[in-house]
Amino acid sequence: MRRRWLIATSVTSGVAGIATAVPFAESLWPSAAARAAGAPVNVDISGLSAGTMMTVAWRGKPVFIVNRTDPMLASVRAADPFVADPRTAHPFSMPLPEYCNNEYRSRAEHRNLLVMLGVCTHLGCTPRPRFQPGAQPGLPDDWPGGFLCPCHGSTYDLAGRVFKDKPAPQNLDVPRYRFDSSFSVIIGADERGEA
Numbered sequence: 269m270r271r272r273w274l275i276a277t278s279v280t281s282g283v284a285g286i287a288t289a290v291p292f293a294e295s296l297w298p299s300a301a302a303r304a305a306g307a308p309v310n311v312d313i314s315g316l317s318a319g320t321m322m323t324v325a326w327r328g329k330p331v332f333i334v335n336r337t338d339p340m341l342a343s344v345r346a347a348d349p350f351v352a353d354p355r356t357a358h359p360f361s362m363p364l365p366e367y368c369n370n371e372y373r374s375r376a377e378h379r380n381l382l383v384m385l386g387v388c389t390h391l392g393c394t395p396r397p398r399f400q401p402g403a404q405p406g407l408p409d410d411w412p413g414g415f416l417c418p419c420h421g422s423t424y425d426l427a428g429r430v431f432k433d434k435p436a437p438q439n440l441d442v443p444r445y446r447f448d449s450s451f452s453v454i455i456g457a458d459e460r461g462e463a
């Protein structure tokens with residue numbers, strides 16, 4: 269079952285592919301730790317329509333890419349008072365990239381696109397999308413849309429921020445990433461080089 273999210277992507281093998289687009293010396297020489305952890309993945313998002321998501325694998329973990337609509341972004345703003353850590357002051361297993369330190373937890377050039385790890389910060393299950401607002405099984409009547417972890421009921425908003433008083437202690441992780449074009453995103457690398 270865990271393999272269902274292993275949608276194939278092309279792996280950026282390296283150094284050459286990144287170096288042509290990112291003229292920083294550090295991108296030419298990823299650290300030993302980065303090389304050991306796994307290469308970035310280059311994901312074609314041209315077919316990702318508004319209001320849908322896709323899941324890819326990076327470093328053995330699922331990464332969600334969500335193409336949020338304007339109402340979905342509005343629901344993120346509306347969720348601010350109800351999430352435990354609105355500005356991700358206490359990230360889980362990796363720092364929130366500085367370019368995602370904003371209300372949508374996404375890059376300004378594509379603020380609608382959310383990129384985050386699909387690993388619940390409680391005990392590591394994969395949360396499920398529950399984008400439809402409103403009452404439905406396992407969710408409150410005023411559900412704004414987001415994600416539900418099937419294991420112990422933690423819920424996250426459409427920016428991956430955990431709602432208050434849930435088993436999960438922290439927001440879903442946002443990896444470093446950048447856009448290669450309007451239609452492709454590289455997960456695990458940004459202007460600073462490989463994550």
Ligand code: FES
Pocket residue numbers: 388389390391392393417418419420421422435436
């Ligand atoms: Fe997600 Fe426990 S693993 S709520």
